[in-house]
Amino acid sequence: MSDTEGPTRTRLLRLLRDRGALSRAELADRLQVPRPRLLTDLDGLLATGLIQEAGPAASRGGRRSTLVELNPTLRFAAVDLGASSIDVEITDGRLEPVAAATMVSDIRSGPKEILHQVNEMLGKFHTEGAFERLAAVGIGVPGPVSFRDGVPVSPPIMPGWDRYPVRDLIAREHGCPVVVDNDVNIMSIGERYGGVADSVDNLLFVKIGTGIGCGIYLNGEVYRGTDGSAGDIGHIQVDSHGPVCSCGNVGCLEALFGGAALARDALAAAKAGTSPSLAERLSANRTVTAKDVADGAAEGDVTCIRLIRDGGRRVGGVLAGLVSFINPSMIVIGGGLAGLGHILLAEIRSVVYRRSLPLATGNLPVVLSELGTRAGVVGAAVLASEIAYGQPS
Amino acid sequence: MSDTEGPTRTRLLRLLRDRGALSRAELADRLQVPRPRLLTDLDGLLATGLIQEAGPAASRGGRRSTLVELNPTLRFAAVDLGASSIDVEITDGRLEPVAAATMVSDIRSGPKEILHQVNEMLGKFHTEGAFERLAAVGIGVPGPVSFRDGVPVSPPIMPGWDRYPVRDLIAREHGCPVVVDNDVNIMSIGERYGGVADSVDNLLFVKIGTGIGCGIYLNGEVYRGTDGSAGDIGHIQVDSHGPVCSCGNVGCLEALFGGAALARDALAAAKAGTSPSLAERLSANRTVTAKDVADGAAEGDVTCIRLIRDGGRRVGGVLAGLVSFINPSMIVIGGGLAGLGHILLAEIRSVVYRRSLPLATGNLPVVLSELGTRAGVVGAAVLASEIAYGQPS
Incomplete structure (x- = not known):
């Protein structure tokens, strides 16, 4: 997840996520790619709507550069399923929370019931205007996960969830990429991204x-x-x-x-x-x-x-x-x-x-x-952004 | 250490190490690189003397291809320093042993004495014609190692060895790249390369x-x-x-x-x-x-x-x-x-x-x-070949 790995497009989106609006000149410096290639990549990203222009940059002498930034309407959903609770955050492209909710819920109610509750929570956020559409969803579950397949695997405290197609069902529901991981993994991802580690x-x-x-x-x-x-x-x-x-x-x-x-x-x-x-x-x-x-x-x-x-x-x-x-x-x-x-x-x-x-x-x-109870949703949002920006962690 | 990673030159040398003589056509197939680039790389390697031509390949129809193989005079030294013994093998470029020796020796004698014994053993092999010159040396020591620096680090059973420049001294003595690792690491490398794992x-x-x-x-x-x-x-x-x-x-x-x-x-x-x-x-x-x-x-x-x-x-x-x-x-x-x-x-x-x-x-x-007492020297030889072929493990 560092900004030195992966294709230029991914590194560029991560930079805008982690640093905010940057000028074309700053992007070229930080990414160390030839300017023509950078401009081609930027044009492609502008066309997808993932990024937009954000006014003139401070002058560095010579022709003034234009800032680019992540599209401010970009939204991720971060879902942390616990043994007895569901935490959901909606974040923007920079992973800043724009809405959050928690509900008490027993994971043993089984996947249909729990995913229905998740969809209800997301639906409410949508109705309230927290997002128009989601760019990606990150989900943590309290048990072992086949990361490749996006399914829980023999989870001891989650009866009925074994190999349940969590990723594919949520992806179909929201029409966007989804990534599923173990809840402790997403907490560690959160803490390493935005906390003490x-x-x-x-x-x-x-x-x-x-x-x-x-x-x-x-x-x-x-x-x-x-x-x-x-x-x-x-x-x-x-x-x-x-x-x-x-x-x-x-x-x-x-x-x-x-x-x-x-x-x-x-x-x-x-x-x-x-x-x-x-x-x-x-x-x-x-x-x-x-x-x-x-x-x-x-x-x-x-x-x-x-x-x-x-x-x-x-x-x-x-x-x-x-x-x-x-x-x-x-x-x-x-x-x-x-x-x-x-x-x-x-x-x-x-x-x-x-x-x-x-x-x-x-x-x-x-x-x-440092992140305490938010570690899980922060990590889930990081995973969502990684898949949306082109490369899962 | 798989043949799908690293630059073409490294992957090519690993293939010849692991498969023996191959035709240009087989190399192009296995490495999946365009033939012109492969031929350029092969010319470069032929010029260094690392590889040589080895007669005509079996016909696959069309123009007959020529086999290439590692230079049969290529030699690595594999050294396994134990608490109470020194094991040395000289291998060819395919890691087949051409000479081997063991001596009883107390690691607590200190680095000067032990490395002197290693050099004596290597000198004897040289005199006996086991090698003309060494392409690389791999060494295992019974304690923690800074792999990057090529030195033991606070090794509990090796008094006098802390941060002793093992890699650099052996490299200077033999005029070739040297890689130093922990003895258990080299055993695991050996077992994974040539054993049950x-x-x-x-x-x-x-x-x-x-x-x-x-x-x-x-x-x-x-x-x-x-x-x-x-x-x-x-x-x-x-x-x-x-x-x-x-x-x-x-x-x-x-x-x-x-x-x-x-x-x-x-x-x-x-x-x-x-x-x-x-x-x-x-x-x-x-x-x-x-x-x-x-x-x-x-x-x-x-x-x-x-x-x-x-x-x-x-x-x-x-x-x-x-x-x-x-x-x-x-x-x-x-x-x-x-x-x-x-x-x-x-x-x-x-x-x-x-x-x-x-x-x-x-x-x-x-x-x-499966390799038993040879696991260490096999792993040391693998490490030596990896550094000689362009990329340490």
Whole structure:
């Protein structure tokens, strides 16, 4: 996705996406292509309506150049399907959001119901004038994806979705190219495009939500694995005597930490009376959540702090092994439980720095996501723009 | 390293390396380049002496084409530096060995002494007529390498070698391009070129020798990591109450299994009298080795079998996690302890298949290396040919 790769047309559109309006002279400089070829490409793009002229550029001496920019009516749809929610953003060609919506929705309702809801949300945006037509759609789903085929593949928490033609159905509905990827992959794409991991070569983006997964960038490219299931670190065993996981194995990372495990442990602590803070919240709300643990920890409740630290130690132990294996340049912690903040981060860092070899951790930042809950839709919009501008990531 | 990438000249030389003598017509077909450009490239290569004409091709009708082949006097040196040995092969341009030698040598003697020994070995080959001059040298070293700089980087078992200019000194001595890489990387390159992992896209090559390391191919390219230390899986923690490792941490994989750990455990078993087979070997040879454990297991000694199974379970546990993370297409087990054979392999397979998710293991072969002790020199020769033919891997 850098502006040095791909055909001139693609590089030109990416430049206008990332830098805004530029003069023909600036484009020729930055793209380092001969001016006649650039002018031919620009004429072609002007004819398609993807770009337009945008008035005179500031003078650099000599004949004044004209600015070109992406057509301001260009629109992408970015869709992030979670286990229990649908997030949609409509962006312009520069990936700035022009409309956004979230709805509660259970992915287990199955593909027909969920894609119907997505189309309803998009239809509402259309009626409200957020777009005339879409140039491309990017979609993230919470499970393994065959990126080539645009279908989920054996997704454990998505009954009924196996090899369902998500890409082709949405493409037919909206008459535009569509790209489907795993939700953690799109979050890592978002964070690397517009967040803390700007252009990092070898990136691990660890999503700690209800479950735990990892987005992987290697040598500047998303790495998806042989079957599209790379990054499935929630099912790495961390305790051979641990609790049974939803996958049927014992002691998986996400059986011990993540939103579901943390809520379970918090409920047990509230009932056992070891945490005044959680007990109070349980009696007030009849339930406790990961958010309650974060709030309790902020108030100094020792059980809440211990629960977060225990989780951080588990995640850190797995990441220490992955650091030895893949020698990354940066680790970003995202997903809902990144809201547990610096207690979690400090524990993860401590284990990674202690357990991995110095050569691999000497310059290794371990940081929290900057984009937070928007990481997914930002990444989906990036994927949409990549396919519209000529080359999927 | 496929014959569809890189400039025509490189692809042409690779084709002659991998297929032998070909006619101009066959080259034009396989490379899919216009015949005039091919003929120009061939003329250039004939002038350099890298290739030569090799008589008339079998007729395909019409004017008879002439075969071309790599110059039969072309020579590469492949050097595999181990912890306690130096292996050298001289190959022709097709990577067929024309001479080979092994000597016992302690890598801790330091770079001056070791490189002097390498040069002595090469000098002897030269005197004996194995080569007139070398076209390129490939070298593997047992530690992390900055591939770009051609130097070892903070190698734990190589005192005195940190950033020692191995590549540049050998290049000056022999007046040819030199490429330096980690020993496990060259083994994986060898196995993928000439062994069981022919052209596999996403490959983990696990070397179990004195220590344990992993060579990584992703999307058909060697992946070396941010600091050249990727694949250092011997220091992944597998038992937080395990023995102290040479790295200072506790319970690393290679503190529990690998040649050093197995010899330690075998000695303890021999002394404790739990293994008649090992006790007998200890009294006969005053020491026991991994080989003795293999022999004992072959004779049905239950302690020997248990030691191998315990080790396989440890390795399998680490690999199961890496399978979830990287979703490879194949795992190859190599290195000295691959000689423990099918007891080891069966245990590793059993754990990987049980512990990883079905999607990632459905089509995942876990197999023993075919090249055995030659994997390193074969890979070093491949790297040498890649740099000589115009493009390092």
